[in-house]
Structures are given as C-alpha cells and as structure tokens.
Amino acid sequence: MTNGHHVVVLGAGYTGMSSAIRLAHRTRRTGVKITLVNPSSRFVERLRMHQIAAGQELADHRIPDLLTGTGVRFVQGATAVAPEARRITVDGAMSLEYDTLVYALGSSTDTGKAPSADTHAYTLNTPEIADRFAARLVELGETGGTVTVCGGGLTGIEAATEIAESHPGLRVTLISPDEPGGMMGPKARAHLHRALDRLGVTLETGARVTKVLPDAVELADGRIVPSDACLWTAGVKVSPLAADAGIATDDRGLILVDATLRSVSHPEIHAIGDAAAVRLAWGQLHGSCQSGLPTAQYTADTIARLVRGKAVKPFRFGYYHQPVSLGRRDAVIQFTRTDFTPRSQCLTGRSAVVYKEMVSGSPLKTYRFSRRMNVTTIVSRGGRATRRPAA
Template sequence: MTGNHRIVVLGAGYTGMFTAVRLAHRTRRTGVEITLVNPSGRFVERLRLHQIAAGQELAHHRISDMLDGTGVTFVQGAATAIDPEARRITVDGKDSLAYDTLVYALGSSTDTGQVPGVDAHAHALDSPEVAARFAARLTEVAAAGGTVTVCGGGLTGIEAAAEIAEAHPGLKVTLVSTEEPGSMMGDKARAYLHGALDRLGVTRETGTRVAKVLPGSVELADGRTLRSDACLWTAGVRVSPLAADAGIATDAHGLILTDATLRSVSHPQIHAVGDAAAVRLAYGQLHGSCQSGLPTAQYTADTIARLVRGRSVKPFRFGYFHQPVSLGRRDAVIQFTRADFTPVRARLTGRSAVMYKEMVSSSPIMTYRYSKRMNLTTIVSKGGRATRTPAA
C-alpha cells in the first residue's frame, strides 16, 4: 500500500471510534486519509443507556470534539449501500465515498421484530433519545404506582431492571427471561445478584418467553398475562443488512464472516469489528460486548497500520476476563472468568465492585482521549492456550 490510501470507517460506536482514533495515531505521516461515517453527531455510551432509562442525566459527547486533533474527517450521515467491487459507500442515498480499505463497525441494535407488539408497545435501549422517552414514561407510571416489565434476562436486562427499581422504589418491576438471570456466573456471584434483585424488589419470571406485547400487558408463552404499564425490551439483537445486501459473505444473522485477521473472507479489503463481525476463535465465537469489541478495534487499527507499511500481521487473539454487572448505583457484582468466558472462583461485590464497574464503563472515553497520543491496550488477555490454535 502507498500514500493517499483512503480508509473509511462505518459506525462511530465503541469499536468504530476506537478504530478511527487509534488508526489516525498509528498511520500519521503515511499519507493515509481516514473518514468516519455515523448517522448521529453524538457518541452514544451504550454501556450507560440503562442509566438514562432510569431518569439520570449523562454527559453529552460530540463525535467532532472527540476527533479533534486526529485528522480524521467526520461525515454525519447513514451508510445506505456498499459497492465492494467499485469500493464506494453511498451515504444518505446520494453522496458517495471511495475507499481503499473499509472498516465495518455498524454494531447491532435490539431485535424488536421477532415478537408481535414489541415495535408498537415496547421501548428499547438503542439511543439516548429512546431511553429518555422511556424515562419520561416511567415517571408517569411511577406516579400512578404502576408496573414495569423488563423483557430479557441478559446483562442489559438485569442492569436495567435493577436501575429502574432503585430509581423508582414505588414501581413494581418484573424481569422476564427464558433462563435464570446470571446463569453464566458462578454460584456465589449468581446468588449475590439475586439477593440484590430481591432487595430492590425485582420480581423474576424465568423459564418462559414473551409471546406478545400488548398496550397494557405482556402475554407469556405459557398462557399467562402480566400487567405492564411500561415495557422495556432487551431480548435479542440484530445487525444492519447492509453487508449482506452488498454481497459480502455473512453468517445466518448478517454478521460478516472474517478470517483470522478479522478481514472479510469474500472481500479482504473490508475489515469487520465488534458486533458486526463473526469472529471465531478456538473456544467459540465471540459474543457482542464492549469487552471483546474494543480489542477487535485495537487489533484492526494496528493491522491496517502494518498493512499500509507493507508489514505482515499475526492472527487475532483474545480471551475474556470478567463479567461486570451493575445493580443500581450503589451495588454491583463482578464475576471473573477464564478466556472462554466460563466463571472462576474470584469475584467482587459491593462498593469495590461498584468502583470497578464504573472504571469499566468510563474506560472507553479515556481510552479514546489518550489514544490520540499513545498506543494504549484494551486487551487484558490474549487467551493463552485457548487461542494458540486457530479456529477450524
């Protein structure tokens, strides 16, 4: 690769922002031109959207301010088409950007299309604006002593249910999930989590799924109906169809199939990071999270910088380290893990866990800030033996 190499990064979430900022630092004085494309001018801290949903005010981060001094060009608009043969991106249906290398970091959103009534009668934590509208609805429901249903027992659902219950103690909060909340944790961490939910008054409906969301209730698959004056949907995710529509090789869920260097198996000039990438290691496929997403961004920025200079690259390696879960503003539980995400005995609870979780939630913003001047790492573990052998 030579000078005037054009790199376009699609998506300015956690992974897209980190890729752009780190890449700018790693490729300075090489003639590389970097463009970051995103529909909104605001950087969204998705790790904190449950706080907005509970009525808290958070800092407003402008993408243009975060890119200040990097030399990265910011284009506010939605990518609506990719032509991988011509290497061009259509933005908002009209403007076209040419690229030599593309970083696909469009992430994921809540899947609200699989269950009837979710689109019309439930809220999701996909943007600060939607979370704020849900917070306004919560205020109305709390004033009437109503009921809130959180559908989905993953980490987002758990954190949202706890945050809402703590902020509105007069509300009846019900968490509905197919599996026991915290099932991925060890016994002691899971028991602590359930003790915190009990303390906050969060009712759990487990072992069942939601069949339909209605204006004032949630219908379960076992035939029961739960009153629900406000419904928050956190079950399942979906990705943009942009890659699949462009003929880029994807899996059944629309994630870009990648090789060991996180490049598209069908179009090697396209690198995929975060939730948009099907990244498979020897112990299994990475699941969408900031913990695994930022390392894919770091690796991709470093990989592109090496390719620009004509250097070789090594396969991506990553191991999980922890499962941090906030339980309102005054409690949390941290389950430490093996590289493959299975739990170990070590854990943190209470105030120390609260400080740990806040450090985790705050770290991306600080990482972007310092990455303008130095090469910080977000990879705590490369996985050891679990990642030495590439995936089949």
C-alpha cells in the first residue's frame, strides 16, 4: 500500500464511527484518505433507543461534528457496492472508488418474524420510529391503555421496564417464547424478575406471537392479547447489500471473514460489528456493542499495519458482561465467561445503574479521545480460549 490509499467506511454506527476515527489517528502521517458514508447525518446511540421510545429526550449528535479535526470526509446517502470494480455508488449518482472497504452496516429488527408486524408494530430501528412510538404512549397515557413488547431479549427487557417506569398509568406486557433473563445466572435473573414485578410488567412467557393486529397480538395458542401499541424487538436482520453484491455471506447475510476479519471472497473488504460472521475457537460472536467496538478497533489497527507493510495477528476477543438497564433507577450487570455464559458474580441496584450508564456513554467518549490517542475498547481477549484457531 502506498500514499493516497483510499479507505471507505460504509456505515456510521458505533463500529463504523469508531473504525474511521481510530484509523484516521493511526494513519495521519501516511497519506491515507478516509471517507465515511452513511444514509443519515445523525449519529444514533442504539444503546439508548429504549429511552427515546419511553419519551426521554436525548442529545442530537451529528456525524460531521463528531468527525471534526479527524480529517475524515463524510458523505451522506444510500449506497450500492460493486466489489469487482472496488466502487461505492451513493444515491445512484456519486461514485467512490476504494482501495480498502470497511463494511460496517449494522443490523435492524426483523419484523418479518410475524405477519403484519411491519404494519402494526413499532420498532427501535430509527430515532424517528421511536419518537412516533413515544408520541403514541403520550396519547394512551391520557386514557390508559395496554402496551405489548414482543421479544424477551435484553432489548425487550430494557424497553418494557423503561416504558413501565416512565408511564405508570399504562399496562405493559412483555411477550417472550423464552424466560426473560434466561441467559443470566440465578441471582441476576431473580433481581431482573423482581424489577419487572415492582414495575407492574405482565409476563407472557413461553408465548410465540403469530400475528400483530391493529389493536392486539395473536399468540400461537390462539389467545388474543389486547395491545393499543406494540413494540417489536424480536429477531434481527442485516442489510442484503453484501449478498446482493456477490460478497460471500452466510445464510443470514453476514459477511464470511477470515481470522483477520477480511472477507474470504474479497480480501480488500474488512467486515466489522453486526455485519461480520466472526467465529473464534469458543464460538461465534453475536451482534452487540460489546463485541462490535473491539472488531472496529482491531480493523483500524489492522489496516494501519497493512499500510505500513507490517504483519497482522488474528482477532481475539472474549465477552465479560451483560449490562441491562431496568428503568432509570435500577439495573443488573451479569458478569460472564468468554463465551457469554454467566459467572456467579453480578451487580445490581444503584451501583449497576452507574455501571450501565458508563457503558452506554463510553462510545462517544472513546470517539473524542481517539482523535488524538489510541484508546482500547477490548477489555478481554478471551484468554486461552482464543489462542487456538477456530474449528
């Protein structure tokens, strides 16, 4: 690689933003040019989307402002990828040729899991949709009503507790095929369920939604649960852009990568975060900010080393916690092993609230510091579990 090398980062979520800013700092004396492309100029704090849905007003961060002083060029628009030509087309007009592409298009909620979920349910996919849901809650608050949250994963739990706390006059029902918090240890799970009880959240566990109606949700056992507003948090999907472009992907559309997070079909493409099918010796990463930011840091460092003609070591990572907010005044932090299974230790109550807020606010702080220094986002490299190659 030589001076004038052009890196295009596709997607300005947590991982794309992190990778672009860190790479700019790491390559500031090499002549590398970096362009960050995103459909919107607003930086979305996905870790806080449930707060917007509950009606809380958050700061409006703009991508150009976050890039100030980095030298990274920002281009706004939707894109198409032509990997054989190494070209990105923005809004069908602007053409950007790249030497290296960082593919950082994240995931979104999959409303295709149940008929009419895309029509009658809200999601946390964008701040605009979350704002509309929040406005609907205000309407319901005037007369009372029932809110259903479909999906008992961490996002669903955070949304249900946030809504119940912010709108105590509404009846909130959390519908899940599995036990909420089932991935946690007994102590953390018990605290989570006490919080749900305290906030008056009704649980429909072991229930699968088969259809979303205008004023209810239909369950697989035939029951109808009244719903004046439905929030869908069950399941995720990724953009079909990579698969449509002929980049090798798995059956979910995630880009297949090697041990250095480079596409197995197009090595000039580095995939990070939710877009990459990253498999380590202990198992495959699942989409989360906890694993996404380390892939972004690693990829920025990898490209910086390749620019200088240096060798690259395989990516290593291990999980270390499951942080879950339970409204603004409670939280639970389950500490984990490398493979995300729970340890015996957990944190609850006020100390967990402080911990969770530190986690949620850390990406923006990392971006600011990364303009002028190398800031690590990898807390655990997985120890011995990641020292051997993946099967």
